[in-house]
Amino acid sequence: MNRAASDTIAAVATAPGVGGVGIVRLSGPAAAAIARTLCGRQALRPRHAHHVRFLDADGEALDDGIVLLFQAPASYTGEDVVELQGHGNPVLLQALVARCCALGARMARPGEFTERAFLNGRLDLAQAEAVADLVAAGDLTAARAARRSLEGRFSHRVEALADELLAIRVHAEAAIDFADEPLETLGGAQLVARLQRARADLAALLGDAERGRRLRDGLHAVIVGPPNAGKSSLLNALAGSERAIVTDVAGTTRDLLRETVHVDGAELVLVDTAGLRDAGDTIEREGMRRARDELGRAGLAIAVVDARDPDAGRAAVAADLDGVPQVLWLHNKADLLPADAPPLPDGALRVSATTGAGMAALHARLRALVVGDASGEGEFTARARHVDALRRAQRGLEAAAAALDAEALDLAAESLRDAHHALGDITRRVDADALLGHIFSRFCIGK
Numbered sequence: 001m002n003r004a005a006s007d008t009i010a011a012v013a014t015a016p017g018v019g020g021v022g023i024v025r026l027s028g029p030a031a032a033a034i035a036r037t038l039c040g041r042q043a044l045r046p047r048h049a050h051h052v053r054f055l056d057a058d059g060e061a062l063d064d065g066i067v068l069l070f071q072a073p074a075s076y077t078g079e080d081v082v083e084l085q086g087h088g089n090p091v092l093l094q095a096l097v098a099r100c101c102a103l104g105a106r107m108a109r110p111g112e113f114t115e116r117a118f119l120n121g122r123l124d125l126a127q128a129e130a131v132a133d134l135v136a137a138g139d140l141t142a143a144r145a146a147r148r149s150l151e152g153r154f155s156h157r158v159e160a161l162a163d164e165l166l167a168i169r170v171h172a173e174a175a176i177d178f179a180d181e182p183l184e185t186l187g188g189a190q191l192v193a194r195l196q197r198a199r200a201d202l203a204a205l206l207g208d209a210e211r212g213r214r215l216r217d218g219l220h221a222v223i224v225g226p227p228n229a230g231k232s233s234l235l236n237a238l239a240g241s242e243r244a245i246v247t248d249v250a251g252t253t254r255d256l257l258r259e260t261v262h263v264d265g266a267e268l269v270l271v272d273t274a275g276l277r278d279a280g281d282t283i284e285r286e287g288m289r290r291a292r293d294e295l296g297r298a299g300l301a302i303a304v305v306d307a308r309d310p311d312a313g314r315a316a317v318a319a320d321l322d323g324v325p326q327v328l329w330l331h332n333k334a335d336l337l338p339a340d341a342p343p344l345p346d347g348a349l350r351v352s353a354t355t356g357a358g359m360a361a362l363h364a365r366l367r368a369l370v371v372g373d374a375s376g377e378g379e380f381t382a383r384a385r386h387v388d389a390l391r392r393a394q395r396g397l398e399a400a401a402a403a404l405d406a407e408a409l410d411l412a413a414e415s416l417r418d419a420h421h422a423l424g425d426i427t428r429r430v431d432a433d434a435l436l437g438h439i440f441s442r443f444c445i446g447k
């Protein structure tokens, strides 16, 4: 496999705009030569910080800064990498990139450094995706989870399972060659037991990946309830700022108001909506229509009712909650309740959006709804792509188990292959050659 790139890429690696320091990164076979010319030096010592002047075509200094050379393969991309660390002025940094291009580099596409790291085997595909997730993480918990994926925690579990499926495939393929014999004599019981274990491992991995996906993508939570229940006040309390207009007039909110909030490390895309009731002018009715529309796409409904008359509130919105995957009932305005208030229905929470009472318990519940109750350990980020692949693998293993049950070995082997390939799609490290290698090394001697 020779995927080594022949061209050298350049880009500003730091965020756009003015900063203390700005970095231009080069990667590829000409990176070191370009850097030597640009810095006017005969040689650059790898992994050594040289303070130099970055020179323009006429030998004039563009800037002064630090140059760093990472020699292949010990670099981020696996190629020669050079960093030009200059002053954080975007005009200067662009001029440095232009100078690199004049000396033989070309502008990098978005993600191309990490793509090269993947193509050179420094990262697998899931790890490369985790780099983007780490950079985009909205808080420390999400960043920690993305870092675990980047370190390979998710990939290692996928690969361990892929290895086990490979072994099961090898066993099944071998048994096909002796199809005249009964499956029992070919270790059929062992095969079934192994497959059973793999299915359990896959189910556990799928659960963790689904939580990882929610950690990354956030949960789409729609706040609904009758007018004046305190929906907009709740949005403001969760957002920590006065985003929505709050008044004591029923029917204040009409438009949908969207706000991304982080609750104990879990991301929620909150949507405030118009109060639901059988009244209102044309504008309010359009607001309610939008609220119901939004509910149809929600992963969670946060149903807010007035704690002093929760039954009326529930009656007003219950019909609209059909089909919403999860519903959290909030009895708001708890501060106005008498001390001897009746007990809450199961799963409901009492809060006060204005005093903050009960908000800590609400945070904990929301976090659990997003990422589950699992302890912090083992958390990693995942993407919809990964969850889809794991589901495909799950369907393959189910089909394989059914085929084995019917002693249809050919079919079982085919489904096992589908499942194995689905896992391979996640890291893109499993390929046909690996299977062939295993099969030939184990079964072909003397045959």
Ligand SMILES: Nc1nc2c(c(=O)[nH]1)N(C=O)[C@@H](CNc1ccc(C(=O)N[C@@H](CCC(=O)O)C(=O)O)cc1)CN2
Pocket: 070, 073, 074, 075, 076, 083
């Ligand atoms: N200045 C700077 N800071 C940075 C990066 C960078 O590229 N440049 N990174 C960019 O994402 C992140 C760090 N990631 C990196 C990953 C690998 C290597 C690297 O050179 N790896 C070699 C050597 C390993 C070693 O000696 O520890 C290797 O893996 O062989 C460098 C940075 C965050 N901070």
Ligand SMILES: Nc1nc2c(ncn2[C@@H]2O[C@H](COP(=O)(O)OP(=O)(O)OP(=O)(O)O)[C@@H](O)[C@H]2O)c(=O)[nH]1
Pocket: 225, 226, 227, 228, 229, 230, 231, 232, 233, 234, 245, 246, 247, 248, 249, 250, 251, 252, 253, 254, 273, 274, 275, 276, 332, 333, 334, 335, 336, 351, 352, 353, 354, 355
């Ligand atoms: N005492 C008390 N008042 C609250 C609480 N939450 C909201 N309110 C008050 O209730 C009134 C209505 O609050 P909003 O947040 O506008 O209610 P809403 O559900 O968004 O109402 P609509 O947008 O009209 O559907 C305001 O006067 C708030 O100050 C609470 O927890 N305790």
Ligand SMILES: [Mg+2]
Pocket: 231, 232, 233, 244, 245, 252, 253, 272, 273, 275
């Ligand atoms: Mg409102």
